[in-house]
Amino acid sequence: MVESVFPKRTSIGRRRFVTGAAALSCGAAMSPALARKAATESTLSAELPESASSFLLNVEKIPVRVGEQHAKGVGINGSVPAPTLRWREGDTVEIQVRNHLHEDTSIHWHGIRLPADMDGVPGLSFAGIPAGEAFTYRFPVRQSGTYWYHSHSGGQEQAGLYGALVIDPARRPAYTADRDYVVLLSDWTDADPMDIVSNLKFDGDYYNFRQRTVGTFLHDIRKDGLMASVRDRLAWGGMNMAPTDISDVSGIIYTYLMNGRSPEKGWTGLFRPGERIRLRFINAASMTLFDVRIPGLTMQVVSADGNDVEPVPVDEFRIAPAETYDVIVQPTVDQPYTIFVQSEDRTGYARGTLATQEDVLGPIPPMDPRPLRTMTDMGMGDMKGMSMGGEHKSDPMARMDMSSHEKAAEQDTAAHHPAAMHDMDMSDMPGMDMNDMSEGHMDMPGMSMHHAMSHQDSQKPQNKVSVMPQPESHLVSLQTGVEVQSLAPQPKNRLGEAGDGLDGNGRRCLRYTDLRALKRGIDPREPSREIELHLTGNMERFIWGFNGKKFSEAEPIRLALGERVRFVLINDTMMEHPIHLHGLWSELENGQGTFQPYKHTVNVKPGERLSYLVSADTPGLWAYHCHLLYHMDTGMFRTVVVS
Amino acid sequence: MIAASWSLSAHAAPMNRTMAVPYVKGIMPVMDQRVYVHALLDQFEARYSGAGGQFRYDGQAWFGSDYNKLWLKSEGTVGTDGRFGDGDHEILYDRSISRYFDVQSGVRLDIDHGPTRAWGAIGLQGLVLYFFDAEATFYFSDRGVAGRLTGSYDIFITNRLILQPQAELNFYSNSDPARGVGRGLSDIDTGLRLRYEWHRKIAPYIGITYSNMFDKSMFFRENNGKNNSGVNFTFGIRSWF
Numbered sequence: 090m091v092e093s094v095f096p097k098r099t100s101i102g103r104r105r106f107v108t109g110a111a112a113l114s115c116g117a118a119m120s121p122a123l124a125r126k127a128a129t130e131s132t133l134s135a136e137l138p139e140s141a142s143s144f145l146l147n148v149e150k151i152p153v154r155v156g157e158q159h160a161k162g163v164g165i166n167g168s169v170p171a172p173t174l175r176w177r178e179g180d181t182v183e184i185q186v187r188n189h190l191h192e193d194t195s196i197h198w199h200g201i202r203l204p205a206d207m208d209g210v211p212g213l214s215f216a217g218i219p220a221g222e223a224f225t226y227r228f229p230v231r232q233s234g235t236y237w238y239h240s241h242s243g244g245q246e247q248a249g250l251y252g253a254l255v256i257d258p259a260r261r262p263a264y265t266a267d268r269d270y271v272v273l274l275s276d277w278t279d280a281d282p283m284d285i286v287s288n289l290k291f292d293g294d295y296y297n298f299r300q301r302t303v304g305t306f307l308h309d310i311r312k313d314g315l316m317a318s319v320r321d322r323l324a325w326g327g328m329n330m331a332p333t334d335i336s337d338v339s340g341i342i343y344t345y346l347m348n349g350r351s352p353e354k355g356w357t358g359l360f361r362p363g364e365r366i367r368l369r370f371i372n373a374a375s376m377t378l379f380d381v382r383i384p385g386l387t388m389q390v391v392s393a394d395g396n397d398v399e400p401v402p403v404d405e406f407r408i409a410p411a412e413t414y415d416v417i418v419q420p421t422v423d424q425p426y427t428i429f430v431q432s433e434d435r436t437g438y439a440r441g442t443l444a445t446q447e448d449v450l451g452p453i454p455p456m457d458p459r460p461l462r463t464m465t466d467m468g469m470g471d472m473k474g475m476s477m478g479g480e481h482k483s484d485p486m487a488r489m490d491m492s493s494h495e496k497a498a499e500q501d502t503a504a505h506h507p508a509a510m511h512d513m514d515m516s517d518m519p520g521m522d523m524n525d526m527s528e529g530h531m532d533m534p535g536m537s538m539h540h541a542m543s544h545q546d547s548q549k550p551q552n553k554v555s556v557m558p559q560p561e562s563h564l565v566s567l568q569t570g571v572e573v574q575s576l577a578p579q580p581k582n583r584l585g586e587a588g589d590g591l592d593g594n595g596r597r598c599l600r601y602t603d604l605r606a607l608k609r610g611i612d613p614r615e616p617s618r619e620i621e622l623h624l625t626g627n628m629e630r631f632i633w634g635f636n637g638k639k640f641s642e643a644e645p646i647r648l649a650l651g652e653r654v655r656f657v658l659i660n661d662t663m664m665e666h667p668i669h670l671h672g673l674w675s676e677l678e679n680g681q682g683t684f685q686p687y688k689h690t691v692n693v694k695p696g697e698r699l700s701y702l703v704s705a706d707t708p709g710l711w712a713y714h715c716h717l718l719y720h721m722d723t724g725m726f727r728t729v730v731v732s
Numbered sequence: 733m734i735a736a737s738w739s740l741s742a743h744a745a746p747m748n749r750t751m752a753v754p755y756v757k758g759i760m761p762v763m764d765q766r767v768y769v770h771a772l773l774d775q776f777e778a779r780y781s782g783a784g785g786q787f788r789y790d791g792q793a794w795f796g797s798d799y800n801k802l803w804l805k806s807e808g809t810v811g812t813d814g815r816f817g818d819g820d821h822e823i824l825y826d827r828s829i830s831r832y833f834d835v836q837s838g839v840r841l842d843i844d845h846g847p848t849r850a851w852g853a854i855g856l857q858g859l860v861l862y863f864f865d866a867e868a869t870f871y872f873s874d875r876g877v878a879g880r881l882t883g884s885y886d887i888f889i890t891n892r893l894i895l896q897p898q899a900e901l902n903f904y905s906n907s908d909p910a911r912g913v914g915r916g917l918s919d920i921d922t923g924l925r926l927r928y929e930w931h932r933k934i935a936p937y938i939g940i941t942y943s944n945m946f947d948k949s950m951f952f953r954e955n956n957g958k959n960n961s962g963v964n965f966t967f968g969i970r971s972w973f
Contacts, residue, residue, distance in 0.1 A: 212755045301888065302889060303887065303889050303890075304889075326862040724762070728753050
């Protein structure tokens with residue numbers, strides 16, 4: 090049974106989420122923290138456990154009751170999601186993982202800096218953990234903050250093998266709170282992950298029941314006029330693309346969970362009015378970007394991907410798969426507050442409540458309008474005819490009336506005009522190469538990379554690294570083809586945008602430019618070279634990759650130990666891609682100079698060009714991939730070799 | 733679902749390039765060379781007109797990786813006389829060549845109650861811009877050459893109610909009286925089907941189909957005792973896995 094043949098109009102009231110009581114062979118001596126967590130506890134309390142340094146994790150099949158059906162999930166110690174682990178910075182943790190499945194498993198500590206053989210990626214770190222066997226991870230913890238862990242084997246991440254990691258800092262935390270909760274977001278489905286990929290290979294729109302129809306066409310004609318609507322349809326049709334492509338997998342099969350609970354009741358966090366509450370948001374979803382808000386409360390974003398940032402007050406933030414954000418809220422009124430987490434495509438939501446007592450629920454706000462992709466997402470820049478530096482040809486785009494549903498990004502004075510495409514065959518457009526980052530970059534206040542650089546402490550590079558010939562760097566010339574559906578003729582700096590469907594919604598939404606690290610970066614060197622990677626794919630064939638190649642067709646990315654490089658990412662696709670580099674930090678060049686945020690996962694918007702700096706300080710084989718599970722699985726993956 | 737990790741040598745043995753990396757026990761961290769199996773029964777329908785009823789099917793199946801597939805096509809009609817006609821079965825090697833198109837080459841066999849014919853086949857299949865599905869195939873044998881054009885388009889009335897105009901045209905360089913085939917544009921089979929995707933994979937439909945023989949083929953058909961030309965009321969089920 091793949092999925093219910095009846096459409097799930099809403100996940101409310103249709104699914105309950107209960108984990109079975111699996112046998113827990115957790116030695117109390119090994120881990121008092123986990124032993125006290127009774128196996129019968131159906132879902133995460135989200136209250137932080139006590140910290141510990143030794144753990145026994147039993148990976149096992151766990152019955153998950155979903156509506157009428159009994160599905161099987163993959164969890165740990167009787168729990169889906171897996172239990173929250175709490176470590177202390179400075180400790181050496183020892184984690185024994187026993188595999189009770191009939192297939193290989195693995196656990197990857199996402200965002201944790203450790204020796205490469207402890208990273209948990211089969212084939213790169215180790216051979217995986219075969220059925221019936223055990224593996225002991227042992228590594229020093231040299232960081233603090235909110236992270237998570239998950240399987241790196243097959244579809245186990247989709248099936249529930251993910252959990253939160255909270256690491257207490259060795260010194261006083263930068264931000265204190267009266268209460269501390271994990272808010273683990275995920276997407277649950279009964280469907281077999283292999284079936285999901287297979288369905289997408291057959292039909293990339295398999296899970297999209299929000300496509301444009303005759304009805305929306307008539308609606309647009311009434312709103313925008315006949316000619317504008319026809320031109321808009323022709324512009325998209327001429328590319329064989331649709332502005333309704335937001336998510337590959339949607340609420341039609343997904344139930345969005347918060348701490349393992351479906352939105353029927355959701356998760357509840359208790360508070361007393363006036364308390365400061367730290368909420369550690371983790372997106373453990375396989376394929377879903379979430380938009381998070383708590384109506385009535387302002388959230389202070391204080392940490393991103395485990396690293397402290399200057400507080401940013403926001404009403405809403407988007408969190409891509411694998412990212413983490415800590416926020417602090419301070420409700421002063423004795424009333425329930427709803428934590429409302431919509432999927433980006435608005436096909437469903439996860440839900441929680443901050444309340445002063447159990448079993449009190451706040452109101453659920455109406456869903457926001459569904460985003461639609463624009464020509465900016467198609468890499469047409471912002472249609473201002475900006476010069477991008479470097480030489481490239483771009484067809485002159487005729488302007489046309491903007492469809493009313495397309496909102497311009499805040500900082501763009503010009504509207505995003507869907508282009509009349511002039512029979513534009515995008516295969517004629519060469520991939521742009523921009524060798525000179527510091528010139529001709531998009532003009533955005535305080536955003537010029539050059540400007541950012543000039544503020545850096547000009548310290549001479551300590552050890553000169555000889556630059557090896559690099560197959561995937563510079564002068565990437567791409568053409569459309571089997572694996573490249575489109576190329577962005579004018580990729581744009583979009584760090585100052587909150588994302589499709591958020592900009593211009595009247596709320597203060599977090600933007601990457603807002604993230605300013607509390608601590609100055611530790612490596613002031615200029616990068617010795619740039620590695621340019623185009624994020625490419627073909628949605629019709631459901632093939633994804635970098636520079637037009639799947640993992641199996643490409644060379645690894647080689648870095649010299651100790652060198653500092655700039656990764657330049659150009660998203661030629663019309664979907665977001667959260668790009669995760671294992672083992673090393675990605676220092677996002679967002680205009681904050683020496684206070685650039687350190688991230689492990691960088692979400693690249695459609696049609697966007699961004700860059701980050703990487704210090705290759707840990708040797709080994711590291712995974713580098715899109716954290717949308719089925720994009721990774723179909724080729725959007727590279728091995729990074731640091732030696 | 734079959735998910736073997738495999739790569740055809742035709743696709744440049746990609747593993748050779750990654751062998752430079754010392755993967756632990758040769759394990760690949762992702763398997764992006766999987767083989768998938770799909771079949772689509774696009775038409776599975778009864779047709780009714782004043783002259784009686786008939787049953788028609790038209791389906792395809794494929795097995796393979798992103799670049800290389802074994803592709804099977806089969807269609808046929810069971811006429812009012814209960815005999816199986818218009819049987820056309822193709823075994824093709826399918827290679828992805830561009831964003832939206834595959835080139836296919838192989839064998840076509842006309843197998844039904846009539847005399848059997850064999851052809852070589854080469855053609856293109858894919859998605860023309862503006863989301864038109866299209867196939868153009870060229871056939872050749874010692875009896876001459878032939879061509880087939882098929883196309884369809886999905887009009888979304890709603891996200892589950894889909895109106896699909898579809899057409900198939902057959903051309904022959906020489907007539908083949910024994911098979912009721914005339915020279916030139918030999919026959920056309922076209923339909924307008926309204927399907928409801930209560931589930932993506934199982935969609936019942938109703939529609940109107942129109943088929944006609946042209947030129948001499950009409951004459952041959954009548955001599956063969958079947959005349960199914962004209963407008964038919966049609967209903968059936970589209971399914972795939």
